[in-house]
Amino acid sequence: xxxxxxxxxxxxxxxxxxxxxxxxxxxxxxxxxxxxxxxxxxxxxxxxxxxxxxxxxxxxxxxxxxxxxxxxxxxxxxxxxxxxxxxxxxxxxxxxxxxxxxxxxxxxxxxxxxxxxxxxxxxxxxxxxxxxxxxxxxxxxxxxxxxxxxxxxxxxxxxxxxxxxxxxxxxxx
Amino acid sequence: xxxxxxxxxxxxxxxxxxxxxxxxxxxxxxxxxxxxxxxxxxxxxxxxxxxxxxxxxxxxxxxxxxxxxxxxxxxxxxxxxxxxxxxxxxxxxxxxxxxxxxxxxxxxxxxxxxxxxxxxxxxxxxxxxxxxxxxxxxxxxxxxxxxxxxxxxxxxxxxxxxxxxxxxxxxxxxxxxxxxxxxxxxxxxxxxxxxxxxxxxxxxxxxxxxxxxxxxxxxxxxxxxxxxxxxxxxxxxxxxxxxxxxxxxxxxxxxxxxxxxxxxxxxxxxxxxxxxxxxxxxxxxxxxxxxxxxxxxxxxxxxxxxxxxxxxxxxxxxxxxxxxxxxxxxxxxxxxxxxxxxxxxxxxxxxxxxxxxxxxxxxxxxxxxxxxxxxxxxxxxxxxxxxxxxxxxxxxxxxxxxxxxxxxxxxxxxxxxxxxxxxxxxxxxxxxxxxxxxxxxxxxxxxxxxxxxxxxxxxxxxxxxxxxxxxxxxxxxxxxxxxxxxxxxxxxxxxxxxxxxxxxxxxxxxxxxx
Numbered sequence: 001x002x003x004x005x006x007x008x009x010x011x012x013x014x015x016x017x018x019x020x021x022x023x024x025x026x027x028x029x030x031x032x033x034x035x036x037x038x039x040x041x042x043x044x045x046x047x048x049x050x051x052x053x054x055x056x057x058x059x060x061x062x063x064x065x066x067x068x069x070x071x072x073x074x075x076x077x078x079x080x081x082x083x084x085x086x087x088x089x090x091x092x093x094x095x096x097x098x099x100x101x102x103x104x105x106x107x108x109x110x111x112x113x114x115x116x117x118x119x120x121x122x123x124x125x126x127x128x129x130x131x132x133x134x135x136x137x138x139x140x141x142x143x144x145x146x147x148x149x150x151x152x153x154x155x156x157x158x159x160x161x162x163x164x165x166x167x168x169x170x171x172x173x
Numbered sequence: 174x175x176x177x178x179x180x181x182x183x184x185x186x187x188x189x190x191x192x193x194x195x196x197x198x199x200x201x202x203x204x205x206x207x208x209x210x211x212x213x214x215x216x217x218x219x220x221x222x223x224x225x226x227x228x229x230x231x232x233x234x235x236x237x238x239x240x241x242x243x244x245x246x247x248x249x250x251x252x253x254x255x256x257x258x259x260x261x262x263x264x265x266x267x268x269x270x271x272x273x274x275x276x277x278x279x280x281x282x283x284x285x286x287x288x289x290x291x292x293x294x295x296x297x298x299x300x301x302x303x304x305x306x307x308x309x310x311x312x313x314x315x316x317x318x319x320x321x322x323x324x325x326x327x328x329x330x331x332x333x334x335x336x337x338x339x340x341x342x343x344x345x346x347x348x349x350x351x352x353x354x355x356x357x358x359x360x361x362x363x364x365x366x367x368x369x370x371x372x373x374x375x376x377x378x379x380x381x382x383x384x385x386x387x388x389x390x391x392x393x394x395x396x397x398x399x400x401x402x403x404x405x406x407x408x409x410x411x412x413x414x415x416x417x418x419x420x421x422x423x424x425x426x427x428x429x430x431x432x433x434x435x436x437x438x439x440x441x442x443x444x445x446x447x448x449x450x451x452x453x454x455x456x457x458x459x460x461x462x463x464x465x466x467x468x469x470x471x472x473x474x475x476x477x478x479x480x481x482x483x484x485x486x487x488x489x490x491x492x493x494x495x496x497x498x499x500x501x502x503x504x505x506x507x508x509x510x511x512x513x514x515x516x517x518x519x520x521x522x523x524x525x526x527x528x529x530x531x532x533x534x535x536x537x538x539x540x541x542x543x544x545x546x547x548x549x550x551x552x553x554x555x556x557x558x559x560x561x562x563x564x565x566x567x568x569x570x571x572x573x574x575x576x577x578x579x580x581x582x583x584x585x586x587x588x589x590x591x592x593x594x595x596x597x598x599x600x601x602x603x604x605x606x607x608x609x610x611x612x613x614x615x616x617x618x619x620x621x622x623x624x625x626x627x628x629x630x631x632x633x634x635x636x637x638x639x640x641x642x643x644x645x646x647x648x649x650x651x652x653x654x655x656x657x658x659x660x661x662x663x664x665x666x667x668x669x670x671x672x673x674x675x676x677x678x679x680x681x682x683x684x685x686x687x
Contacts, residue, residue, distance in 0.1 A: 003508070003511060003512050003515065004449060004512055004516075006510070006514060007449075007453065007508060008449065011453065011456065012291035014456060016643065020242070030297045042284045047342045048345075049342075049343070049345050049367065050340055050365065050367075051366075051367045051369045051494050052344070052392070052683065053389040053390065053391060053683045054344055054392040054393050054681065055389065055392025055393070055395070055475065056392070057342050057343065057344065057392075057466055058392065058393060058436070058473065059472075059473075060342045061342060061436065061455070062455070062458075062459055062462065062472075063457035064342075064455075065452070065456060066452050066455065066456055067456070067459050067460050070602055077338035077341075077342065079341070080340070081338075083346045090294065091367065091369075091644055092369055094366065094367050094369045094686075095293075095294070095295035095312075095315075095368075096293040096294070096295060096365055096366055096367070096368050096686075097337065097345060097366050098315070099294075099318075100338050100345065100366070102337075103329075104338050111364065119503075124388055126374075126385060127370070127371065127374055127386075127389075128374060128377075129300045129308070129310060130309045130310050130369075130370040130373055130374065131296055131303075131307075131312060131313070131373070132296075132302070132368050132369050132370035132373075133297055133310055133369040133370055143359060150389075150475065151473060153472060157224050157427065
């Protein structure tokens with residue numbers, strides 16, 4: 001126990017301010033307050049892997065590490081689509097995940113946002129479209145923001161989440 | 174070289190991997206599998222090829238691992254009756270591979286498990302998308318998907334159905350638990366959800382570009398798969414990369430192993446209720462990835478391995494930075510290992526949980542990291558070391574307890590070993606060209622790449638066309654072998670321990686769904 005406490009104290013707080021581009025940085029600084037004023041609680045994010053290679057998942061994990069401190073911004077990952085405001089979708093959408101992706105999206109309460117994460121989510125990426133891949137996410141459900149990259153860096157994913165939220169004509173179902 | 178009883182002619186295959194090749198009859202195939210199994214050899218992979226455009230038939234390929242390396246067997250089958258002998262009684266991992274072969278090629282065994290594996294609802298039963306005359310982009314209407322899970326009946330038995338979408342940020346798959354109270358009687362996995370036609374997609378790639386797709390077979394194993402792909406291609410071209418390029422590949426591979434082990438060690442603490450472990454290990458992993466970004470230009474250097482060499486170089490200052498980061502990281506991991514070891518709550522969850530005995534591991538063919546936690550010594554870096562591993566003297570990590578605690582301990586030990594290897598590589602890095610030009614690939618034989626990734630051995634089988642494209646590429650992840658073993662690891666454990674046991678294996682979905 002003593003060693004655990006000592007380790008925590010020694011490492012200290014490592015959270016950084018995310019290095020975002022000008023437009024999204026403006027929202028970043030007021031994000032926690034804005035989320036609270038709209039939702040009265042943290043923004044719930046749910047992730048669905050619709051056919052990814054698992055590369056994007058690694059960077060979504062990284063977004064949850066102490067450097068980025070996502071929960072400190074008022075964004076938390078939730079276990080059920082019923083608790084989610086925003087859906088992160090990775091991968092090209094495999095035909096075998098079509099039904100599960102639709103069900104997950106349908107299970108989210110309104111209003112809801114969708115962010116397609118990674119090059120594959122845009123148009124199928126390196127996997128393209130074929131007998132088993134339906135291609136990009138918006139071939140299946142409406143998408144509010146796209147995050148390019150293979151895999152995108154954690155800050156790019158955060159930027160995508162912010163872009164979806166502040167989009168003037170954000171999809172609200 | 175002769176196989177003892179069958180008298181089949183066996184030829185060595187050019188390339189960095191230790192591979193022998195033989196064309197066999199169905200009877201010989203079965204006999205060689207029996208001999209190999211009896212001599213403690215294992216099944217590496219089974220796949221099919223459509224050669225009807227060349228000679229009117231199909232092929233079954235079987236790769237067996239024995240003490241000499243990889244034994245590659247090719248069995249011709251007629252187009253009218255593409256049947257081959259079932260070997261799942263000898264190698265249980267064959268079951269799903271054989272089912273996938275039927276879904277994709279319509280080649281089959283007589284009897285056995287009749288259910289589809291990769292085919293859910295996206296194409297009809299009489300369509301075989303990997304046949305060469307099947308266009309890649311034909312899309313079929315959604316079929317009804319009624320998968321017959323095995324039912325467990327009895328007083329108080331009920332089912333818990335989990336997935337394909339899980340509560341955390343992980344890949345999709347379905348787990349069907351049959352339980353009494355909290356105790357698991359049986360787990361049945363159903364995968365295939367992220368099947369996205371990778372093998373078909375390879376056939377639209379130029380052969381000198383295929384490493385990009387290989388790196389994305391399983392994103393956490395990008396270096397191992399792209400290296401295996403390039404090894405197969407370099408075998409086809411009869412060229413070996415320069416030593417410097419090979420040493421840099423090994424550096425990237427050991428850093429990939431290290432990144433995955435750090436991530437898993439944190440996640441394993443978290444799954445046993447010790448969030449501090451996740452926070453601390455995630456920090457170390459992030460530091461490693463940021464160093465990758467600085468030195469190699471990408472947090473995950475997915476496109477660093479190229480045919481004929483590597484796309485990245487290391488300056489003297491980069492080399493110093495990597496060397497200087499090793500000792501602090503070794504110390505950090507040692508501190509956390511001490512904290513894990515002293516935490517009685519954590520050890521209570523780890524010890525004895527999800528046990529696979531050595532005997533069961535042999536029977537089921539458990540491979541790689543999980544195998545080394547259950548007394549299975551296999552590690553390509555030690556058994557059949559290709560350059561530079563033949564000069565590094567990799568110290569094998571092997572434990573026998575076979576529980577979550579053992580799989581945690583193997584990760585700790587292998588992380589330390591990877592850092593030792595990184596130091597050796599950084600200190601001994603030879604000079605030389607990063608890329609050597611490759612000749613035209615041979616079209617009359619296959620190329621094989623075989624690399625010890627962080628989960629275990631990954632293999633790539635590659636054939637070229639005469640116009641510089643990929644004729645056939647089959648990537649194989651050791652998760653094919655290890656997923657069925659997870660079904661055994663959970664038996665008799667309680668449902669809440671499943672996430673912990675599952676994470677202790679941390680198998681790939683994309684790597685087997687393809």
